[in-house]
Amino acid sequence: MKKIFGILSLLAILFVAVNAQEAVKKTLPQEPAEATKKTLTQEASKPVAQPQKAVKTQQFKADVTGQVISLTKLAMGADPVVTKAEADEMVKKNQPLALKAADQIYLVYNTKNAFDSRSLAKFAGVQNLGVAGEVRYINGFAVIFAKQMQPVE
Amino acid sequence: MKLLRLFSLLAFLSLSTLIFTACEEDTDDPVTSDKPIPSAPTNLRATSISATEVLLKWDKSASHDSSWFAGYELTVTGGNPMTPIKIGKTDNYKVSGLQEGVVYTFTLKSVNSDNKTSTGSTSVTWSPASRFETDDIRMYVFESQNGSGLTIYGENNKPENLKASEKTKWHLGLDNRTTDSLFFGSASQIDIGTGTPTDKVEIADTYWETNTLDNIFETAALNTLNFAERRIDLLKLDNGQTGLAFVVRILRQGQTNYNYAKVLIERGSGGFLQGSGNDRYIKMKISYQKVAGVPYAKTSN
Secondary structure: OHHHHHHHHHHHHHHHHHHHHHHHOOOOOOOOOOOEEEEOOOOOEOOOOOOOOOOOOOOOOOOEEEEEEEHHHHHOOOOOEOOHHHHHHHHHOOOOEEEEOOOOEEEEEOOOOOEOHHHHHHOOOOOOEEEEEEEEEEOOEEEEEEEEEEEOO | OHHHHHHHHHHHHHHHHHHHHHHHHHOOOOOOOOOOOOOOOEEEEEEEOOOOOEEEEEEOOOOOOOOOEEEEEEEEEOOOOOOOEEEOOOOEEEEOOOOOOOOEEEEEEEEEOOOOEOOOOEEEEEOOOEEEOOOOOEEEOOOOOOOOEEEOOOOOOOOEEEOHHHHHHOOEEEEOOOOOOOEEEEHHHOOOOOOOOOOEEEEEEEEEEEOOHHHOOEOOOHHHOOEEOOEEEHHHHOOOOOEEEEEEEEEOOOOOOOEEEEEEEOOEOOEOOEOOHHHOEEEEEEEEOOOOOOOOEEEOO
């Protein structure tokens, strides 16, 4: 009798325990991996104590204004002005772009002294692209080391 | 009559035997044992999944792999009373049925197979937050006819793209005009459009490399982070693989408490800028705490 009661009690307890656990168990199917936490570097962020007054073009002064052209098309005697899609395609093929101003064609370099067709391609198709930066004339070539570009009026 | 007495006697004896046996067996209760008390889990942390759900994650108990270890027990306080929740052998759990803006304290203990809990515990305080993950949360490049600005929670109760002419409503902005840079930042720090934004927006100097907001777990209150009105060059932070998530807080005009948000800038295969031509854009997912003054979390141990 004692054994029967013992077995029955044990079975009852196991039944309750198992069912209670199953009823409330809710875990995610996949263990979530955690994101990598980092802190901004000085180089990447620009904290400003006093908010700047936001005016669209007042602070920008273009040193050269013109249109984005393809040197390849120029060399082939075709109309060198390129659309955005053409410019993107040319950048993929490492074909050089340049800035055609009223009186001069400028090779555009960035501030790291790298030839910068990629930035020019962003503004291909813009009628008046302003480029701010230092202009130098080297062995007959006009070169601008661009600090900033944006469409201008 | 004799037969009735005999029957009563037998019934009495049977009942006595049963009671005696049952009482005797209580002393041999098979549930009582000497299983060790499990050590407590540690480092409970949380993230908001939706306006009603919080995902918890913790470092497993040192007893986790023992045969007698049953799992964990979660207690939730704050809001409507909830019965303790039994959790199996895992290190994460999604709590549902919560209310945005209510600050809950989640306390986790270990449990052995005899249902004995650890003496220690780990806890975190957190609140669920609304989630916005539609495909149209975008800021466009300068040359686009669409806007370079965004309000995190606009008049239609969701994030909205804004043009330069709506600068006063901007919370965040995008500026791609500088060579080899792609700036994302507080509206006041993005030099596009006219007018001064009415709400003050600050960004923390902590960020996460991730492709989802679901795996940004925190134990400390977000208001302990280092906030400022910032302009951040996304290309300087690009690891070539993941998006970037930032904590943003907004002091709405006329309010004294901040609304907190997490903003995930997704990364496409070619970088942060997606789309093509003049309509390239960055795409975002946003977790936004609609109740001001609730910075998602406070640590409690």
